[in-house]
Amino acid sequence: MTERTLVSQLHAREDGLVSVSGWVETVRDQKKVQFVILRDETGAVQLVNPATRPAEDGSEQDVAALAMTETISGLATGTFLTAHGALKHDERVKLGGVEIKLHSLEIAAAANPETPIAADSSPEKRMDWRFLDLRQRRNNLIFRVQTTFEHALRTYWIERDYIEVHSPKLMASPSESNAELFALEYFGDQTAYLAQSPQFFKQMAQVSGFGKIFEIAPAFRADPSFTSRHATEFTSIDAEISWIDSHEDVARMQEELLQFAFQAVADKHGAEVQELFGVEVQVPAIPFPRIPLAEALEIVKSRGYEVPRTDGDLDPEGERQIAAYVRETYGHQFVFITDYHPGIRAFYHMRDEETGLTKSYDLLFNGVEITTGAQREHRVDVLIEQAKEKGLDPEHLNFYLDFFRFGAPPHGGFGMGLARVLMLMLGESSIREVTYLFRGPTRLAP
Amino acid sequence: MTERTLVSQLHAREDGLVSVSGWVETVRDQKKVQFVILRDETGAVQLVNPATRPAEDGSEQDVAALAMTETISGLATGTFLTAHGALKHDERVKLGGVEIKLHSLEIAAAANPETPIAADSSPEKRMDWRFLDLRQRRNNLIFRVQTTFEHALRTYWIERDYIEVHSPKLMASPSESNAELFALEYFGDQTAYLAQSPQFFKQMAQVSGFGKIFEIAPAFRADPSFTSRHATEFTSIDAEISWIDSHEDVARMQEELLQFAFQAVADKHGAEVQELFGVEVQVPAIPFPRIPLAEALEIVKSRGYEVPRTDGDLDPEGERQIAAYVRETYGHQFVFITDYHPGIRAFYHMRDEETGLTKSYDLLFNGVEITTGAQREHRVDVLIEQAKEKGLDPEHLNFYLDFFRFGAPPHGGFGMGLARVLMLMLGESSIREVTYLFRGPTRLAP
Incomplete structure (x- = not known):
């Protein structure tokens, strides 16, 4: 043969x-x-x-x-x-x-002669027959881009001595909030929760002296929303590093990392992405622009859009407005929005002693949030105070608080949604198009 | 500063x-x-x-x-x-x-002055305080070895144009068997199951024309056993390839892959592993020895051990005996046991037309099974027959069977437990020691 x-x-x-x-x-x-x-x-x-x-x-x-x-x-x-x-x-x-x-x-x-879908079938129907939908050349390309992107991320980290961890997805307590939580019976009388993020466990690696770690793994949110940016299961890209001075050290790592990974994708798939998606894979210049949230709200307002939220955060339209501003002003697809008020951040975000604002950022890519990053509070007494302030019972957080009772370094990190990055990189309209098998409130199969 | x-x-x-x-x-x-x-x-x-x-x-x-x-x-x-x-x-x-x-x-x-564990505390106690246990130099090394090992696997695959997939862990039907299955309520009236393996979805990539894929991700088994080799959540290393002639093509890829990855670990950490674990990271020669199961049973018998199982498979002691034989005869740590009877294999394993035995293998490393590999049955009519023979209702498998109704290539692959490989490579006694945070029937925290 x-x-x-x-x-x-x-x-x-x-x-x-x-x-x-x-x-x-x-x-x-x-x-x-x-x-x-x-x-x-x-x-x-x-x-x-x-x-x-x-x-x-x-x-x-x-x-x-x-x-x-x-x-x-x-x-x-x-x-x-x-x-x-x-x-x-x-x-x-x-x-x-x-x-x-x-x-x-x-x-x-031999195939059944009646193919149930065509390239122009509705998204729901294509998802029913995702295994056929994926035979399209452009769908195949998405996952080759994904492969190159992820390998570049890992290569960047490994060349800098990061440790790869696999944190557990089954937990005895919620990892982020009590809302949007999947629970399951665990050997009779126990209850396990599916990890909403590796947050607590990647911080654990810091108190374990791992120094710098990363993880790319599934995360789960029982989120009932049907937007183009949400899924009940998604691939989360996480990194956490020790001995930082502020969230700025995390941001610097992330922008360098993204530049490196976008370069890898542009080099390997740029021409084909241009051909099949009609978009250019732009390698972002560093540093990315940084705009404090208060200033971002002013800019959005001056563009004639009043954010209707009362919590002081940007809404999706506000994010698009600020992205348009950044594109016009800096010619950049990315922007770090920084200095969020503690009221709209998790209890474990560290606060700046002078301003009282959190040492955190969101990273927007083409007007969509793809990341939250922050320095974490590592002083257990401050952490307990901040948890209480949020109405959380420190008793329920004891397993996490214990991490900080036996010594801890200053540290911080970020989480980034893989599908969001791919969606925006390829100019797609929904994360469903760039997810191998999407999971949503009404989508568990195939 | x-x-x-x-x-x-x-x-x-x-x-x-x-x-x-x-x-x-x-x-x-x-x-x-x-x-x-x-x-x-x-x-x-x-x-x-x-x-x-x-x-x-x-x-x-x-x-x-x-x-x-x-x-x-x-x-x-x-x-x-x-x-x-x-x-x-x-x-x-x-x-x-x-x-x-x-x-x-x-x-x-500052640390609490009373450290709750010492290096010689009991394993359970060390797991209670895993974040402190991981500060030990040898524990840190485990995860640097893991990082190097995994990066070498991925590099091997990526240099050969494999696509990385992230298959969903939430499923509408069991992925392997109805036993040892975690179930959860999914938005009220639905039930989701946690994937026991990416088996069905990595096969799906083959009918989607992806050619060659890999995934390293968590898998879940509601396995009540307390052995040194079992966990309820573990990191599964999976690959699947198209256009193979038999399981032999899968075995050849896997042995080359392992040689490559062991070489990377030996080069980077060999001396430190020797110092802290007292073992040599041996780079395996290829090809690995191959022994058909029937012959393996004869060999074990001739060594004076009668396998007590009635299903014709090896038991752990039988695996140790055959490993001892292989070490003595070939000086090798690895052995592929091949040609399993269909009665002890999953319904989707392809069978040899002449012998009726499955085109599958187990890979033993130092006497412990670390992998099952096989060519899969891609002809839907044969697949249905084999499912029925196992007492499975094809109706319940429809979403999977559909994959093969619209064309399919011959394909096969393997799944390998990361922690088992690390345990055996480092001469550790339990996968608990080489898992970042072990999960078992009575272990959900930290």
Whole structure:
């Protein structure tokens, strides 16, 4: 048997016998000649077969040739097969400048001829049949971009001696808040909660003396909302570092990290992203602009938009406004909004002694929040006070507070939603499009 | 303020002012001189201070010097601090050949003076205080080994164009079996299950035309057992590839992958693992030995051990016996046991047409199973028959069976437990020791 050749390798190969394996994208079954477009994970190639039809005058025909023609006529879109044949370079063939004259076909598994979706089916229907939807070239590209992006993040960290941790997703207490929490029965009388973030456990690594850590893992929120930016399960990108002076050290790491990872994506997939998504992967310049929240609210107001929220935070439209301002003023896709009021931040955010504001930031990418970062409060007495102030019972937080009772370094970090970054990088309208299998309040399958 | 110097960088630095940050490991408070061993994520260094005690005759003393001495006398083990002082190379200092003469100390967070555990506390007690347990140098090393190992795996895959996926952990149906399953209420009237493995979803990537994929992510089993090899949540290393001829293609990839990753660990941490764990990280030669299960049972029997199981599988003692045989015969730590009877394999394992045995393997490392690998059945009619034979209702598997109704390539893959590999590589007695935060039937915290 000839060894499999990937479609992307065909152009560099000399004419001669080859085997390619993939799935049928289209069949053009003309009277005298048949064309099959076969796609694999690297590209598509045209297979060609001179049709041999039963002679109208009943005269004898080559049995194998007849059978081959019939097989091709009956090929359903999506059928996976291996094709053996003669590779021929021909500049007139638009698809890669090569074609394969078929000698034989081996069908691995024939597809049901009625494909339930098309590229323009509704998002819900495409999600029902996500495994077919993912065969589209642009969907495949999303996950190759994801792979490159994540590997670049990890490479950045590993070159700087970060430790990778896998924190538990089953917990005895909520990791962030009592709202939007999935609970389950755990061996009869216990209750386990699904981690809403690795927050407590990545801080634990700091008091364990790990210095710098990262984790890329699922997180869970029983969030009933149906927006384009929310899911009940999502991939969270987290890092936490010790011995920082403020959240500014975290921001500096994150912007460098993102520049590095965007560069990797631009280098490897820039042209293809441009072709299939019509957007340019822009490698962000550092430093990213930084705007304190109070100033951001002023800027938004001066642009004629009054944020309707009463808690002093930006709303999605406010975020878009500030992003437009940053684009116009700095030509930048990213902006750190800093210095949030403690009232709208978690109890564990450290506060600036002079201003009373938290040493924290949100990072917006094209007007959408992708990250919250902060320096954490590591002094247990201050932490208890801040928890009480938020109406939390320190008793319930004891396992977490214990972390800080036996010594702790100043530390901070960030969490970033993978799907949000991909969505914005590729100019997609929803995280559903860039998630392998989306999970939402009414979506648990496939 | 002087910039922080990592302890590992001190030796290469010239004598002069430095700042180091870390936690107090020990204090030796002698009458005339005080020593503090300060550890950070890279090593430990001796800080030294000439003690200034209140004069017995009541004569005046330097106030700052008195305060510094008192501060050091009061330092609790575990206190995190930054020390400023004068670095001095001195070959007589055993710990790294340097010491720092203290100028000043900044305490970040003082530890409670009563440390609840020691290095020789019981495993349960150490787990209660895991964040302190992890400060031990050898525990820290475990996670640096983990980091290097995983990055090598991913690098191997990425250099070969694998796609990284994040499959959902919330599912509408069980992913493997109805036993040992965690269930939770999902938005009122729905039930979600936690994925026992990414099995179905990594196969889905194959019918989606992804070609080759990997995932490293948590998996969940409501397994009530308390062995050294089981956890209710564990990190599963998974890969799946298309267009294979048999499980042999999967085995070949896995042995190459492991050789590559063990090499990375040996290169980076070999000496330190030898020092702290007393074991050599052996880079396995390829190919690994392969022994069909029937032959393995014969070998075990000929060594005087009769496997008490009636299902024809090896038991843990049988696995140890075959590992001893392999070590004696081939000088190898790994062995693939192949050709399992369908009765002891999942319904989706493909069967050999001639022998009727599954095209699957288990991989043993030092006598413990770390992996099951297989070619999967991709023909939907055969798959349905095999499911029925196992007493499964194909109706309940419909979402999975659908994957194969619209074309599918021949494919296969493996799942490997990260903690088991680390445990065996480092010669540890339990996966609990090599898991960041272990989860078991009675262990949900911290």
